[in-house]
Amino acid sequence: MTIVLAALLAAAPVALEADPNHSTVGFSVKHMVATTVRGQFTRFSSTVDWNRDDPAKSSVELKVDPSSINTNNEKRDGHLKSADFFDVQGCPDMSFRSRKIDKSGDKYKVTGDLTMHCVTRPLTLEASFADQPIKSPMGTSVYPASATGKLKRSDWGLTWNKMLETGGAVVSDDVNLELDFEYVPRAAEPKKEAQAETNRKK
Numbered sequence: 503m504t505i506v507l508a509a510l511l512a513a514a515p516v517a518l519e520a521d522p523n524h525s526t527v528g529f530s531v532k533h534m535v536a537t538t539v540r541g542q543f544t545r546f547s548s549t550v551d552w553n554r555d556d557p558a559k560s561s562v563e564l565k566v567d568p569s570s571i572n573t574n575n576e577k578r579d580g581h582l583k584s585a586d587f588f589d590v591q592g593c594p595d596m597s598f599r600s601r602k603i604d605k606s607g608d609k610y611k612v613t614g615d616l617t618m619h620c621v622t623r624p625l626t627l628e629a630s631f632a633d634q635p636i637k638s639p640m641g642t643s644v645y646p647a648s649a650t651g652k653l654k655r656s657d658w659g660l661t662w663n664k665m666l667e668t669g670g671a672v673v674s675d676d677v678n679l680e681l682d683f684e685y686v687p688r689a690a691e692p693k694k695e696a697q698a699e700t701n702r703k704k
Contacts (some may be wrong), residue, residue, distance in 0.1 A: 515560065518685035521547035525683040527566055531655075532674035534666065541573035541582075543596075550685055552645070554633050557605045557667075562612060564681075586662040593620040612649065617622055621658045621703040625681070627651040647684040653677050 528542040545567035553559040563582050569590040571582050583590045600614035601624075608629055616625040627649040635643035655661075664672045 515551040516552045517688040518550040519688040520544065520546075520683045521644075521686050526660070527564070528680040528682075530678045530680065532676070534672060535670040537673075539573055539578075541571060543567065543570045544572055545570035548683060548685075549688060550633075550645075552633070552685075557603055557610065557633075560600075562598075562600045562603075562614075564598040568594065568596045577674075579619050587660055588619055593618075598625065603660055616653070616658070618658045619660055623657055625651060625653060627681070629641070642686055647681075647683045647685060649676070649681040651679040651681075653679065 523685050525546075525548070526542055527546050528540065530538050530540045533539045543566045546565060548562065548564040550562045551560060564600065567651045568588040569583055571588065573579055573580055573582070580590055585592065585650050588596075596618050598614055598616045600612050602613040604611045604613075609628060612627045614625060614627075614628050615622050628651065629649035632645050635645050654679050662673070663675075666672065
């Protein structure tokens with residue numbers, strides 16, 4: 503019985519959540535053909551249900567507040583929040599939910615659905631994930647992760663642009679995604695804790 507219980511616990515997924523103080527959701531896009539504008543979303547949450555024995559059974563979810571976009575330029579950020587781009591009033595939700603996770607060597611291909619600008623389309627990310635936690639100086643278990651991806655913003659209805667006299671567009675259609683997370687064990691939900699306590703008393 504002890505051996506069976508240990509095997510079940512080892513196979514059970516680990517519930518993780520991103521530490522927002524040590525995580526970033528960033529992007530970069532070409533401006534005026536030559537220069538690169540970088541930005542990030544400062545309000546987001548992410549969870550992972552990690553199955554080390556069978557990564558294909560793992561899942562990841564990311565929720566982002568598009569109104570928290572920050573490119574270090576207040577005027578530009580205001581334009582990005584407007585109906586010309588993210589339309590944060592009409593489309594306040596942005597999220598990514600995995601549908602399939604494949605492992606190749608020490609890398610992962612995460613395929614899922616990205617909802618942005620009220621449009622949901624498939625997106626694939628190339629990711630790395632530390633399947634063994636790192637102990638922090640505070641004694642907590644930390645699972646570092648990173649992911650990159652590319653998308654065409656026009657696929658999500660983000661089509662605003664102006665053409666340059668010399669050729670090319672003011673804002674590139676191609677956007678690079680750069681995600682970095684430190685995942686930590688997810689806190690137990692209060693209801694589940696209360697139910698567990700009730701079960702112990704029975």
